[in-house]
Amino acid sequence: MTGDRSHLSVQGGPPARWGAVRLLMPVMDAHRRPRGPYTVGAALLRRLVPGAPPELVAAYDIEIRAAAPELAAQVPARRMTIDAGLPDEERILVPAPRRTLRLANGIAEFVRAAVPPGSTLAVCNGAHADPTDTELLDVLTRRVPAGTLTVLVYADGPEPPPDERAADELWPLVDRCMREGFLHAAAELGERGLDRTEPGEARWWRFAQRTATALGGLGRVQEAQALWDHVRAASQDPVVHAAAAYGTAMLDARHPDPARRDLGRARRWINEAIAIAGLLPDPLERAFKLGFDRNGLALIELRNGRPQAALSLVESAIELAAELGDRHPVHRMVLLANRAQLLAMLGHPKEALEDYTAAIAIDPAFPDTYLERGNLLFGLGLTEEALADYERAMRAGPPLPEAYYNRAELRTVRGEVAGALADLGTVIELDPAYLDAYVNRAGLLAAADRDEEARADVTAGLARAPENPHLLTVLGQLETAAGRFEEAAAALDLALERAPELAAAWGNRGVLRYAAGDAEGAVADLSRAVELDRQPDLYANRAVALRALGRTAEAEADELRATRSA
Incomplete structure (x- = not known):
């Protein structure tokens, strides 16, 4: 060690x-x-x-x-x-x-x-x-x-004997690993199970489905694709083919690299899944599979920028779920939460809250829905209700960094800086790779003139993402405050190169230019910042630069805007 x-x-x-x-x-x-x-x-x-x-x-x-x-x-x-x-x-x-x-x-x-x-x-x-x-x-x-x-x-130790377990012994282990989210083990043990069963038989299919899903969840897309292709070659069961088509579609729709998502190919595969599901003879199986696959198509529509089409698909899946009686409650919960997300996106917050509440009623111990409803409540300005949901999410399961991060944002808006800093510290302790927590904590520390601590967070964050524009913006602010104008300019110029629409970077570069004696440049940068985000501090800073240029009337107008929007 x-x-x-x-x-x-x-x-x-x-x-x-x-x-x-x-x-x-x-x-x-x-x-x-x-x-x-x-x-x-x-x-x-x-x-x-x-x-x-x-x-x-x-x-x-x-x-x-x-x-x-x-x-x-x-x-x-x-x-x-x-x-x-x-x-x-x-x-x-x-x-x-x-x-x-x-x-x-x-x-x-x-x-x-x-x-x-x-x-x-x-x-x-x-x-x-x-x-x-x-x-x-x-x-x-x-x-x-x-x-x-x-x-x-x-590193070293005795070599254990080879794994000679039969498929029947491996299956409960693979099933447990999938239920718990132990995806590496599910993939490894599942591949052993596949080797010890006959391709196409029922046990082989169960191993194949779990293994391909685990591989996809791990981002091992090519291996998952190859296994789904093997499934299609080994089976003539329509249920199996529908599931394989859905699984293949989701490899593209959920690819960890957005640039490598082929949504057209995903649509072709999900349409095949839907076509097969619609022909299944058992009415309950048909209603479930068809609704499940339409929900998958809704994700593809959403990622194609068509939320209204996605909403229609989810609503049709909810109608099909009504045919299932008390069966498949998790399916109904997921559909309600998905419809809530789409309704909120399309400007229907009241209906979205109703759906989130209905989803929570199905499973009050599922933390993700509290987190999503809390975000909606926070966006509506209902901070007490949002806070309650974030804290319910914290209590519902193992430590959840996202809940602490969201509570930190809420506390920041309410001016509870100490509480926000404590929550962001918890996020970083739970997940040192949580980049946004470094960004937000560095910003809060810099605003509180705790520059040394802010710089430590910027350094830690940039070690993980060297060209993150938000961290570079805070770095530029810190370098300006330290009088290192050349270093500040380099950081802010790179931030704007990476994120031309980042108002904070324009605003901080405006402050830098004013500090360096370039009032005209400061006004230009601050004006661009105001176009992007009409924050009171941007108006106030531009007013200072305008006064330095003798443009008193414009400065007074900005001071009035700053007061009104504060």
Whole structure:
């Protein structure tokens, strides 16, 4: 382990003797082959949960049960979404890859409170750990103080025996991995299951569907595409072909690189899925599949810039869902939330709020809908109601960086700078790659004349995104305040090159030009900023530059505008 605890260091082999090191438990073998996800995490929880206070265990029930399902009898489910009790065909949501980071943060918080101070966790075979364990060990290293728990990770270790498990043994593991969002393991174990089943048979199809979905969720688009093609070659079942067409369409519609999304090809595939679904003989299966696929086409329409067409498709899917009775509640929840999003986009906030509320009523333990409704409420100026929804989202599941980020924005608008800074600090602690949190915190710190702290955030953010225009804008502001006008100009010029419509960059360059003695240039830049965003501080700054040029009447008009819009 290096002295920098912000990154995990995988060393060679463990020392022959541990000397005075106080090991929390015997050296853990992290190799993913025998157990899969959370090999280390589950062993750590098995060691700590039995002696932890019941209220602490209850506070992290989701995280503990996800990482160590064998502890379920000791950890009653306190927070549970409705899909936990649904049959397989009704569990349609696949957790995003970021869910494992949320779980890791929750486990780290539990460990921080439960572990005896001065402990050491030693792990071998770190180079072969499942990504869930790699992520967890990194979060533990970053979030649990070294005086509480030191984490030592070694690359080498004994090689476990080959995985000889039959398909019937692999299937429940793959199914669990998909339900929990352990996508790397789902893909790896699913490929083993495919190798041990006959192409085209029912078990093979179940492995194929899970594996292709996991690959797509991981951004491994070509591998997912190849597997969907294999499915089409191996099966003549219309349900399978409809599902493969939908899965292939979503690879384009949801491609992680927007520039590589082929929405025309996605439309062709989703139309095939819809055509097949409309011919299915079972009326309930037809209603569900057809509505599901139309919802997929709605996403394509939305990304084509046609929200009204997307809304019509979602509404037709909701009508079909009415034929399902009490079945497929998650499907109905998703459709209502999607319609709410589209209604809000099209200027119908009242109806959107009604749909979000109806979606929440279906599953009050699902955090995402609270977050979305909170954003709508915030946009409507209903800050107390939005705050309540953000905090409900925080309580509903493992630590959610987006909820803290959104609450920080709300607190900023209300002038609660200390609370906003605290929330942004939480976001960065939970997810050091959350770039917008650095941007916003740097801006708040700079506005509070805490320039050294602001510069640290700008530096950290630019290390992750060297040409981020928002960070460059704050850097330009800081360099101007420090009297380094040449460096300020370079930062602001690059910001405007990357984001010509960024009002803050124009405004800050106007301030720089005034400070450098170029009042005419300052007025020009500030005028452009005002065109883009009529903020009171922009009018006030332009008034100062206008007065320096002797344009008193214009300066007074800007001062009046600044007062009125404040």
